[in-house]
Amino acid sequence: MPELPEVETIANGLRQGGFGCPSILNRRIEGVRLFWERTLATPSPEEFHRRVIGQTITAVGRRGKYLLLTLMPDSLIFHLRMSGDLILEPVDAPIPLHHRLLLDLQGGIRLAFNDTRKFGRAWLVLDPGQVLNGLGPEPFDPVLTPVVFHDNLLRSHRQLKPLLLNQAFLAGLGNIYTDEALFLARLHPLTSSRDLSPLQAEVLLASIRQVLQEGIQHHGASIDWVYRGGDFQNHFRVYQRTGQPCQICSTPVQRTVVGQRATHYCPNCQNNPQKV
16 A cells, blocks of 8 residues: 555655656646546535536645645545555546546646555545544654654554554554564564653654655655555565565564564564563
């Protein structure tokens, strides 16, 4: 599933232009084609057509794993889920099989929501809070200081791996960047959040920010997703490196399952608190 760096990469491309296409900013929506009605979480297809045509895209942003297009007066929000992608292409280009929603934009281009597995969703809402209010803080938010982060960990009292995957605790992390951050912080995925010292919490927050920034710099990872151009998978420390030597101590990386999610770690660098 695309995580924060992958979604940020798409947002940057749409905002600044990229992959041979111009920016979508300040372009009016002139037409809509919907091929899979369940792509729309809200409103109805009829209301969507009526409201969105004629609105102009004034900003492109991200909140957690959600991509946010600010229109006037509405907001159009996408969650890519397992296989979604947003693609800019000529308005008269052939329509691929897995395009679910097309927005024809001023200037002869279209924004296509392509989603092979059909799990992605779009919301057209007047208030983005209808969709986003349940999310936790952004990892890069300066308000999220090490002290605040430590307090949040103490209140949560959960194992670190499932806690960091919880979007209500911290927005944007998924399986890849959680495993990478825990390794960088030398913390086992099963460690209880209430057992972290203030220093360990500070190191964990710094590690989260570091791996996310690395992911953004490498345009995300191209793992188990139809995603164009990212190469962070070539820089993984533990994720999907089962049996390969740890880059720090040469101990073979192990794979286990935590909270029904595949989890990768070094058993030497990340001591299991349940075996101490």
